[in-house]
Amino acid sequence: MWSYTLLFGLHVFTLAATVSGERSVTAKLHHPATLTCDWKCPGSLKWTLFDKPGNVLARCDQTSCRSEEGFNISHDQYLKGNPHLTITAADYSTRGLYTCQCDGTDVCDVRLVTETQVLSREITPGEPIDVYLPLTDRVEVSFTATDAAQPSDLQICTVNNEKIWCSPDYKERASRINTLQIKEGHVSDSGNYTVRDVENEETLTIVKVHVRGKRV
Incomplete structure (x- = not known):
């Protein structure tokens, strides 16, 4: 259904309550992530994306559970009041706010986010600097210099699919x-x-970049 090329570490996820009452799960790329919901539903239960309520990812009733490819839900856990939804391989396309409903009433809202990837690279002066873009749908790239004398959080470029806009200092270089x-x-x-x-x-x-300089 979805594919990606980078694998990072072992599966971990964290669960926390947000100010709005939503729960938030932070998942590693290409590893399972479980959206928890503690609600004993006596009738029909379903999981959807908040902005796509007509697209049912998983549903359960007293006899069985069914789920779309890439999602799992346990009927035994549903009967026990733990209708957790598992995303089998989280990636950028699975991010978003998920809603669990019981008989048409919202009972749980859980947001899935991906863990920030931290990469390091060391280059020699004159080499190009490659900043990895996990996706190109409306992303911004900013720069914070190691040297305290340099400006911090300098906006470099904005990328939107095939279009790119860069600040004057980077327009000819990027x-x-x-x-x-x-x-x-x-x-x-x-x-x-x-x-x-x-x-x-x-x-x-x-992306943490170190450009090697000459020893003094």
Whole structure:
């Protein structure tokens, strides 16, 4: 259903209550994530995405449970009052707010987010700097220099599918292939490059770059 090429670490997820009353699950890419709901439903239960209520991902009744590809729900747990929904391989396309309903009434809202990926790279002066873009649907790339004398949180570029807009200092240096590539890296380019998903307000990737300089 969905595919991706990077695997990071062992499966972990965290569960916390948000201010709005939603729960939030943070999952590693391509690993299972379980959206918990503690509600004993005597009738018909279903899980949907909040913004796609007509697309039922899983449903249960007193006789059985059924789920779409990429999702699992246990009938035994449903009968016990734990109708948890498991996403078998979380990725960027499965992010969002999920809603569990019992007989048409919302009983649980759980938001799935992905864990920020932290990458490191060391280059020599003159080499290009490649900033990995997990996706290109409305992402912003910002730069925080290692050198305290350099500006912090400098906006570099905004990428939206095939279009790219960059600040004047990076307009001639930056281009997009499968990454955001900055030509001719130099020591002052050492620092953290943060890729942020504008639509979902999530930090996707932080690329830590060290450009080797000459020893004094």
